[in-house]
Amino acid sequence: MQTDPVGLMVRLLGSCELRARVVSANIANSNTPGYVRQVVRFEDLLREELQDGGDAVAVLPELAPDLETPSRPDGNNVSLELELNAMRENRLLYEAYSSILRSHFSLLESAISEGR
């Protein structure tokens, strides 16, 4: 199966950016009564699809409520520590993906100007 490397990286970057927005919405609502934290899944969905021999193109990021983490008396289950940690992890992923893209492009540039 031929994966379009650039397309894959762009989608990974996009899912990171969606996740950043969702984490921010959680943080903004950390004191909102009844608010349930939301999570974004993409990387593990991709991994499942690839392991089953499927097509990476079909996989899209998924937004879902976290119904497992217990709520406080006011119905809110957002933990600032958890969200800030998720944000840090997500940022690292974004850095990793964009670094890979950058090296891919400089690889292509070298290939194009080879022989000079």
Next chain:
Amino acid sequence: MDGNNGFFTGMRICASGLTAERERMDVIAENLANARTTRTPDGGPYRRKIVLFEPILAEVEGEERAQGVKATHVGVDRVTDFERVLDPGHPDAGPDGMVVYPNVNTVMEMADLITAMRAYEANLTAQENFVRMAERALDLLR
């Protein structure tokens, strides 16, 4: 450059959090300042004020999503009881010699203040995070 740009939407979500927590902190400050106010212009002791938070909902890709938070209105706490202290010598003492103090629990207000401050800082960090990610994306062009 509005519309669908994810980074700017994200920053606006954080901004709404900053605004909401700020309003909460203002109300807490007012409660603390008036914790011992036994007489208000309306008569009677100061009543504790509370802020109600609600998520800002928007339709995104067919789903309803929280795109921030807003402090909808400042209400008055009518549930918590006033504090009654026997003090016949007090200028605001009633015929029974009791002075009615505001229903403000200073310790609880301070705890709420700390929660609000932590949330404020977290929103600030999240906002900065978007700026960094955008810079990294633009680095691809260098």
Next chain:
Amino acid sequence: MVDRIGKETALAREAMRAAQRMVDERVATTRSIAGAIEGARPAQAADFEPVLAAGVEHLDRQVRSAESMPIDLLTGKVDDFHEIAVQLKNAELSFKFAMEIRNKLIDAYREVMRMSV
């Protein structure tokens, strides 16, 4: 967390390997075009037209999409910075690639002109 990052970048390493294959492909194409031109006779010129035409059309599409980028940005059609960056980078690389092919064509042409007396 580090373990998770490792798993994520394993995916990306796979992507890089695919990229390497793409690069090898492009290098091979460049070489074959250049090699074919060097040994060309006038009658064979027609064989390269479709190859070059396809290349030019592809480049044209890339440059067009890159040109509409500023407008799309303002009208809010384009979503994100990384998408913009990638589209622009693709156009830039296609352009460079086309320049290289042009240079090789010119070199080959000069070589041929030097030979014929």
